[in-house]
């Protein structure tokens with residue numbers, strides 16, 4: 591592992607928020623029994639002793655508990671945000687003040703600051719990178735190829751990040767092993783489906799205080815996240831319409847009892863739209879032109895590319911912020927289109943992300959993936975790997991016991 595490095599400071603909003611952050615982190619910890627067991631074992635066994643670790647993640651109470659578990663195992667970590675709008679500033683403050691972990695993240699940071707933080711993370715010379723969306727790994731490979739030789743491996747939290755890693759693997763530039771945490775069953779079956787399902791609606795409701803019952807909710811994409819949003823939307827009394835480009839998933843949505851149609855038809859009838867595809871411009875200019883007056887549009891996919899907001903801006907007057915995370919665009923047809931959270935992950939922009947009990951399984955996978963990389967240092971081929979299936983089974987059994 592790497593030797594002595596200069597101390598890294600931090601770049602957060604307000605250190606005085608630490609006591610509130612600590613209370614919230616401790617509250618989340620009550621709902622994370624599996625991670626707690628891992629933390630206790632890590633504290634006793636020190637499997638990460640001397641490891642330099644960068645985590646690019648949503649800076650939430652759950653991530654703070656992951657950071658505390660990694661620290662207990664002996665890792666020296668630096669944290670940055672994986673999205674400019676998802677940081678909880680009190681959590682960032684507590685990580686710095688109470689745990690001595692350098693954090694570079696502020697809610698609402700600019701794209702330039704976000705990028706500066708990614709570069710700072712690479713200056714930390716990590717042995718292991720926990721990534722969420724593959725921004726750190728992509729920057730490392732493109733801009734700092736000299737730094738890749740120290741990398742023991744990386745872990746990836748989300749679907750979109752794994753799509754990017756596989757593209758790097760195909761291009762022959764992924765020179766180290768990467769664990770696809772998202773692809774563990776105890777991750778995407780639960781986090782993507784039930785976590786995104788609940789927290790996306792939570793974000794929409796906190797931002798707008800809208801009643802979902804009786805509204806037409808259009809869910810764009812019927813993958814793991816889309817299934818969760820559609821299921822929970824129906825549970826709240828919405829009339830759910832699904833749009834999906836994969837015919838197999840579209841049939842699945844029909845058999846799950848949803849109306850399925852192309853976005854070109856759904857655009858005119860929806861009251862609320864949620865995109866969860868990982869794909870670009872799935873709601874595009876021509877769709878905005880036919881939407882109802884007052885239609886609400888948001889995204890819960892990883893990047894803020896799913897809504898073509900450039901096209902919407904071109905056909906509208908300057909947007910007016912009507913509530914926090916709610917912007918109203920008046921189009922040249924005189925209609926109002928309401929965009930939530932600037933088209934960024936609405937569950938993290940306007941709410942607190944997934945509840946802790948679902949992140950317990952995701953972050954148990956993260957902690958065990960880091961340990962697996964360290965134990966198998968030098969033995970894994972470069973490329974995308976899964977954790978062994980028995981780890982999934984163990985996490986599920988422990989969760990079941992806790993529930």
Ligand SMILES: NC(=O)c1ccc[n+]([C@@H]2O[C@H](COP(=O)([O-])OP(=O)(O)OC[C@H]3O[C@@H](n4cnc5c(N)ncnc54)[C@H](O)[C@@H]3O)[C@@H](O)[C@H]2O)c1
Nearest residue numbers: 748749750811813814815834835836867868869890891892
């Ligand atoms: N908000 C969160 O907290 C959160 C949590 C987990 C994952 N994610 C992100 O959400 C996105 C979706 O993740 P997932 O695990 O559901 O992926 P997935 O691959 O299971 O599902 C995506 C679905 O979108 C469909 N799709 C693609 N383009 C489309 C289009 N133009 N119109 C309609 N459907 C289209 C695909 O066919 C696929 O079925 C990813 O970007 C992922 O990184 C967000």
